[in-house]
Amino acid sequence: MKILFVVSEVEDLVKTGGLADVAKSLPLALRDLGHEVIIVMPYYQALAKQFSAGECAPRQTLFSEQTAYEFAIREIHLENLRVLCVDYPDFFARKGLYSDDYHAYADNAERFAFFAHAALKSAQAINFQPDIVHCNDWHTALTPYFLHIDDSGFFSDTRSIFTIHNGAYQGTHRFDDIPYLRPHYQLSEQLDGDALNFVRMGIRYANKINTVSPNYAQELLTPLGSHQLFYEFTQRRSDVSGILNGCDYSQWDPVNDPHIIKTYDAKNFKGKAACKADLQRELGLPVSSAVPVIGMVCRLTEQKGFGFILPMLDNLLQHNVQLAIVGTGDPDICRYLHDMAQRFPQKLAFHQDFSVRKAHMIEAGSDFFLMPSLFEPCGLNQMYSLAFGTLPIVRAVGGLKDTVIDVAEHPQSATGFVFSEPNQHALLACIERALLFYYEYPAEFILTQKRAMQTRFTWQSAAKAYENLYRQALN
Structure with a gap:
């Protein structure tokens, strides 16, 4: 399968939390199963400082009302995995990913609404026609919506997966504060008062919804554990599942750990x-x-x-x-x-x-x-x-x-x-x-x-479970 993995951070490139770990380990494990995986992420200032990433396609333009958003697509490699970077300096040439040292950026909704759309445009620009677009957390939750309304024909056989890594973070923002989305009346009719909930849109428009453990998936289907999205989850109950994350044992292994004074194993304590x-x-x-x-x-x-x-x-x-x-x-x-x-x-x-x-x-x-x-x-x-x-x-x-x-x-x-x-x-x-x-x-x-x-939770097992989920979405 061809898989476009849409995410806001990736370990070894830029990282603020566990999402980045998944965004490196899962694509690599899927690649090792024989799939063609391309990651797409924003081209942050921190990336620009680390890598001299050349443009890999003609510059692209997205339009919203009278505004044109012209951006470059840059390419870097992570352990021979292709990573496309959406380079729009007004949004991403900043000190932090989501905030500066003290405050969240006020335009995060605008930044990631644009990125959710630009991710698809980037795949189209390099003629990568994915079977699966795999979106992660609220930053990419609008990508299934943009896939749904696309009329180019390029994505007619593409299906979407939306993975919720933490349901407490939903990307809820006033619709009037997201200029990029103003022409999108389908979204403006689905507000909570005057606010758009990005995760709610991901649940509604993705072909399959999953989260990062089977038990958490069950919790999301309860009034108490659903983070106020009980109706949305229960409406899609048959499409909600949980796949346990793997663990990177190359970094967390007492037999080969450079950070500890003496290594050990189960035979010698x-x-x-x-x-x-x-x-x-x-x-x-x-x-x-x-x-x-x-x-x-x-x-x-x-x-x-x-x-x-x-x-x-x-x-x-x-x-x-x-x-x-x-x-x-x-x-x-x-x-x-x-x-x-x-x-x-x-x-x-x-x-x-x-x-x-x-x-x-x-x-x-x-x-x-x-x-x-x-x-x-x-x-x-x-x-x-x-x-x-x-x-x-x-x-x-x-x-x-x-x-x-x-x-x-x-x-x-x-x-x-x-x-x-x-x-x-x-x-x-x-x-x-x-x-x-x-x-x-x-x-x-x-x-x-x-x-x-002796207990092991491997990314190989997780990748096989995702492979099965992708096949379900395509059938």
């Missing part, structure tokens, strides 16, 4: 003990092999469960435990964690920053990884933790439920600890259960660690 001592020294915690370390690396937001982490923190730190938290985010959460770290300097280390090195040190040096998210479409850190033999403590939501097996529920296949209710009492009880398992059943704890390290 001495390296993990060395990593634990190194993490304790790095974060200023007492070095002790006997005390369990619970690690956490994330954005400090309500989504990550801090609404019930903070209220139980005092009770947790009465136990013989160490907690290592690395991340940035909500200033109120940061202040609270700083205060608690001063109260419990022997038990809580909080570093208000982020680095790849510290993320790897936490994964390798911790005994448990805390991830009690309010919602989590897929999640990657629990996969990294499993690979490092660091048992996840998670809430049974989204991809966390799909990837972690609870010790109490299935002891013979368990890989971590799972709780359900989104409150401080359920979380504390789950952590206490994990600590009891660590102290009272050390042999079983090690067996569970080894089982976790």
